[in-house]
Amino acid sequence: MSRKLRIHSPAIHYFDMVRRCNSIREAARRLNVASSAVNRQILKLEDELGTPLFERLPGGLRLTAAGELFASHVTVVLQDAERLRSELDAMQGLRTGHVEIATVEGVTADLLPCVLKSMRERYPQVTFGVTLLGSQSIPDAVLDGGADLGLAFALPRSAELQQLSVGHFRLGAIVAPGHPLATRHEASLASCAEHGLILAKSELSIHHLLAPLLRRLRQPARPILESSSLELACQLAKRGLGVAFQTRIGIEADLANGELKHIPLSESGGVFSDLGLYVRNGRHLPVAVDAFARQLDEEIRLRERQEREDLAPQVGA
Known part of the structure; x- marks a missing residue:
């Protein structure tokens, strides 16, 4: 398991977990700290920023407009810290890291297992997390920091997402x-x-x-x-x-x-369905994530080429 780099205030990490859980108690459980400690850090942040970050509702917490803005900042900060940790590991030749992928069901049958096997053979210390979502939900997972990479079919173009790779496949x-x-x-x-x-x-x-x-x-x-x-x-x-x-x-x-x-x-x-690999626009990828993205790009291009070759004799038949 890759080590976490803790170079920022605990308040940032606590805020990020609370926004994911919509609950101070659940965030504290996952962080293995007291609920009072989490609540204290959130209140401290709100005092420093001069505005509430969460609405306290009967069903849990919900980000305010200011909270949404701060969440975007925190996502960038934490992802950049992960990139720094990965680069420091790479300098030491450790090749460790963690890659979170949000993807669709179809790629889990063969394409993704092939890439994960190849990565595991080359970088045995790298770990992975995979979340299955519908294509329409994948951009949000990438943008809010829940996933490093999104792999999905037929996503509309977005200024907030960068397309790292794409393959065109016949429906x-x-x-x-x-x-x-x-x-x-x-x-x-x-x-x-x-x-x-x-x-x-x-x-x-x-x-x-x-x-x-x-x-x-x-x-x-x-x-x-x-x-x-x-x-x-x-x-x-x-x-x-x-x-x-x-x-x-x-x-x-x-x-x-x-x-x-x-x-x-x-x-x-x-009718073509484009299989694309996406990252938040402007993000500098950690070494492990970049290596995985390159391996996935190679596999997508290989399968696109194989399909063209398989279908070529049938054109006009």
Whole structure:
């Protein structure tokens, strides 16, 4: 486990934990200190800044407008301290560190395990944390300091986020090998709708990619199922209960062993879902985080290239 660098006032660390927990008591438990000590530091901060940082509500604490501004400052300060610690370790040849990743379900089946294995082999002292979220929630996790890196599909551009890497992957219909669509090289959404649709809920990027196509259908589509779980959608598709939608990322093993077929959507020459790696704009990455980001970039580019090669013979077929 990497050591923590404590070069700032305890009040900053206490404030950061309280804002995450929305509770002084829970923050004190996690910090392993007395609640009174945490409360004293928060009151001291509020006195020095001349304004309340939290609203005291019956259900817990909530940041005030001033608290939100101070939280942004604290996030930068603590992340910069982590970068300094990492660079000091690197100078000593220790190669330690910790990387927190907020990501989507699909990359945990194969892509992320491959990168984590490679990192573990090269830097055995580096530790990792992974939080699964819907794509729409990942920017907040990166911006509030809960994650060093965000890995997600089809995020809208934001001035607050820097895109470190991106891969373009075809969105396609997912069906069982014996399905009527399984022998096609491409399929329209209308043809998929004839066999029943298994759709993603709004917290997933696939929902937003398919929404314009669904609106163009002559007959409104009534999905068999809407789910926030890609794994559930794939399991239903395997059983022939309908047509699900996904990129090849996340179903690599099912495609390799022939349990699923991926048929790219044909609308507008193909529907692409961009898998991007994101960091808070302006942040200097700690050594371990930078090494992980570079390894992930290599893997994303490799898989993008493999997909292009696999699909090339099918163009115009």
